[in-house]
Amino acid sequence: MxxxxxxxxxxxxxxxxxxxxxxxxxxxxxxxxxxxxGASRWHSTGELLPESVLGELAEHDxxxxxxxxxxxxxxGILERGxxxxxxxxxxxxxxxxxxxxxxxxxGPLGDPGEIDMxxxxxxxxxxxxxxxxxxRKDTEHEIATEVSLNTAFGIRRVVTxxxxxxxxxxxxxxxxxxxxxxxxxxxxxxxxxxxxVSLEYPEVxxxxxxxxxxxxxxxxxxxxxxxxxxxxxxxxxxxxxxAAVTGGIGLAASGNLDISGRNPSMFEPVHGSAPDIAGQxxxxxxxxVLSVSLLLDHLGEKEAARRIEASVAFDLATRDQASPGxxxxxxxxxxxxxxxxxxxxxx
Amino acid sequence: MxxxxxxxxxxxxxxxxxxxxxxxxxxxxxxxxxxxxGASRWHSTGELLPESVLGELAEHDxxxxxxxxxxxxxxGILERGxxxxxxxxxxxxxxxxxxxxxxxxxGPLGDPGEIDMxxxxxxxxxxxxxxxxxxRKDTEHEIATEVSLNTAFGIRRVVTxxxxxxxxxxxxxxxxxxxxxxxxxxxxxxxxxxxxVSLEYPEVxxxxxxxxxxxxxxxxxxxxxxxxxxxxxxxxxxxxxxAAVTGGIGLAASGNLDISGRNPSMFEPVHGSAPDIAGQxxxxxxxxVLSVSLLLDHLGEKEAARRIEASVAFDLATRDQASPGxxxxxxxxxxxxxxxxxxxxxx
Ligand SMILES: CC(C)[C@H](C(=O)O)[C@@H](O)C(=O)O
Ligand SMILES: CC(C)[C@H](C(=O)O)[C@@H](O)C(=O)O
Numbered sequence: 144m145x146x147x148x149x150x151x152x153x154x155x156x157x158x159x160x161x162x163x164x165x166x167x168x169x170x171x172x173x174x175x176x177x178x179x180x181g182a183s184r185w186h187s188t189g190e191l192l193p194e195s196v197l198g199e200l201a202e203h204d205x206x207x208x209x210x211x212x213x214x215x216x217x218x219g220i221l222e223r224g225x226x227x228x229x230x231x232x233x234x235x236x237x238x239x240x241x242x243x244x245x246x247x248x249x250g251p252l253g254d255p256g257e258i259d260m261x262x263x264x265x266x267x268x269x270x271x272x273x274x275x276x277x278x279r280k281d282t283e284h285e286i287a288t289e290v291s292l293n294t295a296f297g298i299r300r301v302v303t304x305x306x307x308x309x310x311x312x313x314x315x316x317x318x319x320x321x322x323x324x325x326x327x328x329x330x331x332x333x334x335x336x337x338x339x340v341s342l343e344y345p346e347v348x349x350x351x352x353x354x355x356x357x358x359x360x361x362x363x364x365x366x367x368x369x370x371x372x373x374x375x376x377x378x379x380x381x382x383x384x385x386a387a388v389t390g391g392i393g394l395a396a397s398g399n400l401d402i403s404g405r406n407p408s409m410f411e412p413v414h415g416s417a418p419d420i421a422g423q424x425x426x427x428x429x430x431x432v433l434s435v436s437l438l439l440d441h442l443g444e445k446e447a448a449r450r451i452e453a454s455v456a457f458d459l460a461t462r463d464q465a466s467p468g469x470x471x472x473x474x475x476x477x478x479x480x481x482x483x484x485x486x487x488x489x490x
Numbered sequence: 491m492x493x494x495x496x497x498x499x500x501x502x503x504x505x506x507x508x509x510x511x512x513x514x515x516x517x518x519x520x521x522x523x524x525x526x527x528g529a530s531r532w533h534s535t536g537e538l539l540p541e542s543v544l545g546e547l548a549e550h551d552x553x554x555x556x557x558x559x560x561x562x563x564x565x566g567i568l569e570r571g572x573x574x575x576x577x578x579x580x581x582x583x584x585x586x587x588x589x590x591x592x593x594x595x596x597g598p599l600g601d602p603g604e605i606d607m608x609x610x611x612x613x614x615x616x617x618x619x620x621x622x623x624x625x626r627k628d629t630e631h632e633i634a635t636e637v638s639l640n641t642a643f644g645i646r647r648v649v650t651x652x653x654x655x656x657x658x659x660x661x662x663x664x665x666x667x668x669x670x671x672x673x674x675x676x677x678x679x680x681x682x683x684x685x686x687v688s689l690e691y692p693e694v695x696x697x698x699x700x701x702x703x704x705x706x707x708x709x710x711x712x713x714x715x716x717x718x719x720x721x722x723x724x725x726x727x728x729x730x731x732x733a734a735v736t737g738g739i740g741l742a743a744s745g746n747l748d749i750s751g752r753n754p755s756m757f758e759p760v761h762g763s764a765p766d767i768a769g770q771x772x773x774x775x776x777x778x779v780l781s782v783s784l785l786l787d788h789l790g791e792k793e794a795a796r797r798i799e800a801s802v803a804f805d806l807a808t809r810d811q812a813s814p815g816x817x818x819x820x821x822x823x824x825x826x827x828x829x830x831x832x833x834x835x836x837x
Contacts, residue, residue, distance in 0.1 A: 328635060
């Protein structure tokens with residue numbers, strides 16, 4: 144197993160190092176190569192993602208990314224030039240984000256019941272296409288456009304993946320989240336494709352929710368959701384909210400998948416680089432550890448993935464919520480749990 | 491005071507009738523003319539908003555709308571053909587949505603502290619422009635586009651209004667909500683205009699939040715928000731979430747304002763027509779009553795507006811939250827409170 148690692152900025156290197164500690168317990172012979180990308184490289188060389196590096200990354204089985212971003216870099220540079228560029232170049236069309244409230248974790252909602260959802264967010268089109276521009280800049284007649292690009296090809300592969308996943312889950316329920324009553328064109332395409340693909344999955348029940356109503360349900364009745372499928376922007380929004388109601392982005396993992404397997408998939412915590420707490424050994428590495436679990440699951444190492452997730456679940460249920468420990472302490476705990484939980488070493 | 495009333499569909503007529511009951515207590519000589527628009531008119535005549543009706547509506551001082559929408563009408567027809575058409579034709583560029591947690595109201599968040607925010611949502615452009623289309627419909631190569639249109643003119647008038655309102659509030663704080671790191675073009679325009687206008691309001695402190703992070707803050711720390719200014723789509727999303735954390739859309743009021751005064755502004759509850767509970771006298775008319783308070787405030791009847799809001803606040807603090815009473819009972823209570831609270835009859 145050859146992994147490319149992008150520790151990145153802020154707390155990125157700290158949380159990645161703990162996640163690799165845990166990984167080594169289940170896949171001792173995993174080869175990891177670290178790539179220096181992010182704010183400091185941009186500052187020192189002006190480079191964001193050189194072609195040669197992109198080529199090397201593409202040679203790996205998967206990529207683990209900590210976080211990129213720093214207040215010293217103008218907004219949008221690293222996002223578009225590095226993070227989104229990776230997602231787009233490597234055709235990460237399925238952005239997978241589980242939202243599970245683990246026992247012992249207190250979210251902001253009093254007693255929301257069981258929350259166990261999986262958001263399948265489209266990752267390579269929609270309003271993220273970068274299409275648009277400015278006209279008459281810096282005049283009072285300036286106009287800015289943003290063009291959301293949505294293709295049947297791009298939507299179908301994501302919707303199909305979402306149905307496949309829903310079909311494997313106990314509740315077999317799928318909710319399309321969109322704003323079809325206003326975004327008539329893209330809404331029509333998304334709705335029609337969900338309807339079409341649903342015919343292939345007769346056991347999966349299908350619901351629809353406008354994005355605005357979905358945010359209400361997320362705080363008043365999050366248990367209703369099983370699999371959510373949605374576009375890139377609505378997925379960005381609803382997954383941050385889902386993370387918030389399941390204990391915060393300190394626990395939220397994600398995978399950027401190229402389902403075709405042509406390109407390595409990339410796994411990253413949903414949180415950012417949190418420069419305000421960087422270097423203090425206080426960031427919670429749990430989201431990155433859970434991202435490693437998603438990585439292993441994606442690479443077919445189901446047992447190793449399950450073992451990591453079970454260890455995280457155990458730690459969350461038993462940790463002192465008010466002071467869960469330092470970054471390294473949490474990493475040590477999880478590594479120990481994972482190794483004690485060993486049944487067989489994975490490849 | 492000449493008001494046009496569009497009771498609309500579902501619970502619309504019920505909640506509007508209670509709101510008018512309350513209105514009559516403070517403005518006994520208000521003239522109201524009812525317009526039959528919505529699902530039933532569309533079914534019987536195919537009409538959504540005839541030009542002649544639009545012309546008549548425009549002759550009024552303000553419009554009160556209950557709710558439009560019915561499952562029997564395909565999604566998008568009434569939204570685009572009636573509700574959004576009214577907002578666009580009457581140039582309702584400021585969509586005003588207060589989000590206040592009234593004492594006595596239990597939201598889904600345990601103990602969120604004081605919540606008292608005001609969202610100024612742009613109402614006439616952005617992704618709501620309706621611009622876009624389908625190419626190669628019903629083939630595997632279909633493409634759907636949605637074009638978000640953003641103008642310096644359109645943004646500046648809304649941002650200026652938001653600063654003006656922030657400047658009048660005790661905290662004098664304004665948060666721009668957008669997604670400037672991804673939507674670079676419109677994000678740049680919004681950011682630059684907020685920066686420009688902020689120079690005219692040196693006492694207003696300015697913050698920025700990405701829409702995804704804003705949804706997190708809305709459930710973990712909603713007290714941080716004072717005035718929020720944002721685009722049409724982000725405003726749609728964040729105001730539903732704000733309503734959810736302040737006790738639900740049963741309490742959320744809104745105003746669609748043409749600040750120039752050239753066209754009548756339109757006031758409506760944030761909730762929809764709720765056909766499942768229509769005709770049962772169980773819908774809470776409070777959001778519509780609060781919308782009447784916004785209407786009166788907008789028309790300069792500050793004292794009458796304040797009196798209605800104070801009555802609602804009193805009722806919310808003292809009502810049996812589990813069974814607040816029927817639609818008419820709540821309306822009767824609020825009307826009685828408002829009349830007992832009379833200091834002088836408003837014009
Ligand atoms: C950093 C940003 C570009 C990114 C996104 O919008 O996708 C982030 O919010 C996320 O959800 O991974
Ligand atoms: C019904 C719909 C078109 C409308 C909107 O999206 O603006 C509603 O959600 C609202 O917020 O008033």
